[in-house]
Amino acid sequence: MREQDIIAGAAVRLSGLRKHYGDVHAVDGVDLTIAPGEVVALLGPNGAGKSTTVDMILGLSVPDSGSVTVFGREPGDAVGDGMIGAMLQGGALVEDLTVAETVGMVAALHREPMPVPEALRRAGIGDLANRRSTKLSGGQKQRVRFAVALVSDPDLLILDEPTAAMDVGTRREFWKSMYEYTNSGRTVLFATHYLEEAEEFADRVVLMRSGRIVADGSVAQVRALAGGRTIRAVVPAAAEPVIAALPAVTGFELRAGRVAISSSDSDATLRALLTHVPGAHDIEISAVGLEGAFLSLTTGEEAVR
């Protein structure tokens, strides 16, 4: 695609997007703009609406209301022009074909595909070119799906839980291949349940719950949204009522003389702790991990916006 098209607008723009199935509001008013070159992780518990959102971006399902554009175009047109490559959950592979034939078949549908051997190399399956689909492991099949997604040389890659069937080593290899792709300025949106993948590979994290976006920002921003830090210390048993009254404490747990205090302002809490519980020692302060943020933002009653 022409460079000015990319510069001119968003890679993906979702506006007031809604989709329901009977009483289930699978996607319930989503606004999201993804800039060209961003690598965005879409996170959320089962049933949050991630796959439904992805399907609408790909033109596989039609919104009840709202709009989707990909590089300023209708999803169907963008897919037809090879601008979007997708790796969906459990996409079937044709059993009788080899890996090279499978990827070649998809390449033939596009006007300017990358050479099949290059797609296989990028997906880390150059050595499996002549292997039949029936003879592949789950993780290898995922890599074939990745090669299929790459072969049109798309500007936007959409991956729905790409590493679900992969062991730890294969996952690492997969993300190495992805780095190569994103380093060339391509846009990626991936849905995942693995928080460490979002933490490590995404520029931006979008958290969904019950069809809505409940947090959107860098990993650090989303962590901060979930509130503060944890202070751990060894304290005298009698300190419990004093700890409860410290400033900025949002919760604490005291067990066998060790306390873990959640605080929205760890500086203020720590100063007061040292003043009022002078016996406190072995003090550690840690940021809430993305996992903590994820749990607190996706299990509460009210959406945080």
Ligand SMILES: Nc1ncnc2c1ncn2[C@@H]1O[C@H](COP(=O)(O)OP(=O)(O)OP(=O)(O)O)[C@@H](O)[C@H]1O
């Ligand atoms: N075709 C469908 N018919 C009826 N309900 C559906 C359909 N597709 C999705 N849903 C419902 O819509 C909601 C959102 O589902 P969706 O698959 O988008 O969630 P998800 O975030 O991708 O979940 P997961 O992490 O489990 O893949 C769920 O309650 C689901 O049961």
